[in-house]
Amino acid sequence: MTPRHLEYLICAGVVAALIATPAVAQAAPPSGLDALIATPTSHGGVSYTVPIQILLFMTALVFLPAVLLAMTSFTRIIIVLALLRQALGLTQTPPNQILVGLALFLTMFVMAPVFNQVNGAALQPLLANKISVEEAATRAEPELKAFMLKQTRADDLGMFVKLAGGQTYDKAGDVPMRLVAPAFLTSELRTAFQIGFLIFLPFMVIDIVVAAVMMSLGMMLLSPVTVSLPLKLMVFVLVNGWMLVIGSLAQGFF
Numbered sequence: 001m002t003p004r005h006l007e008y009l010i011c012a013g014v015v016a017a018l019i020a021t022p023a024v025a026q027a028a029p030p031s032g033l034d035a036l037i038a039t040p041t042s043h044g045g046v047s048y049t050v051p052i053q054i055l056l057f058m059t060a061l062v063f064l065p066a067v068l069l070a071m072t073s074f075t076r077i078i079i080v081l082a083l084l085r086q087a088l089g090l091t092q093t094p095p096n097q098i099l100v101g102l103a104l105f106l107t108m109f110v111m112a113p114v115f116n117q118v119n120g121a122a123l124q125p126l127l128a129n130k131i132s133v134e135e136a137a138t139r140a141e142p143e144l145k146a147f148m149l150k151q152t153r154a155d156d157l158g159m160f161v162k163l164a165g166g167q168t169y170d171k172a173g174d175v176p177m178r179l180v181a182p183a184f185l186t187s188e189l190r191t192a193f194q195i196g197f198l199i200f201l202p203f204m205v206i207d208i209v210v211a212a213v214m215m216s217l218g219m220m221l222l223s224p225v226t227v228s229l230p231l232k233l234m235v236f237v238l239v240n241g242w243m244l245v246i247g248s249l250a251q252g253f254f
Helices: 003-020 022-027 052-070 074-088 096-127 133-150 154-163 177-216 224-238 241-251
Strands: 037-040 046-049
Touching: 052 074, 074 096, 074 177, 074 224, 074 241, 096 133, 096 241, 133 177, 154 177, 177 224, 177 241, 224 241
Parallel strands: none
Antiparallel strands: 037 046
């Protein structure tokens, strides 16, 4: 992994931390969070306690990866790659680690403009102690929200606005993040399955043709999958399928 990719990962984690845990950060005392507090007891011993802020922060850390992945392009990419593997008729090839790694690198590529803007507007001033955590979260949220709104369908966003009470907003940018995030995730799931359906079609045609030919030849004992699998792999390689799928996924976000 290159230093640039590492920087994107760090920035992504900071963005998720800023957006997911502003209340925890606001509850922290100005002097910082003490990991452990030692209190002398009446019997000469020492009693150790963990501040509630630490417990809340550590609990939030468990959900940070899910929050980050649900608010980026990772969801659409990993679902399409998984459906592509199933369409080819492969169960464990490529393995899950390869698909997740490819999805992460594509996510960093797609989200690079957003991360760069967040890095300049919120992360660097925060690291230089020029702004507070709350102000950094305020600066980081609009950049990520703008990306999410571009990929969110109006009907999905309207559904969650209606479920939240039907409050009207002058523009989409005024909708709070708690409504934009589930609407974005719903739209990404819908888009991913639509792309997956289009990927399945040509491979399904190959399966049908192979099965029909084998039945007409009376080859009942030979499984059609045994013949169709190498044909699908050959067609996929000849049309440079990986480039088509990855390129289409990346272009779909721009």
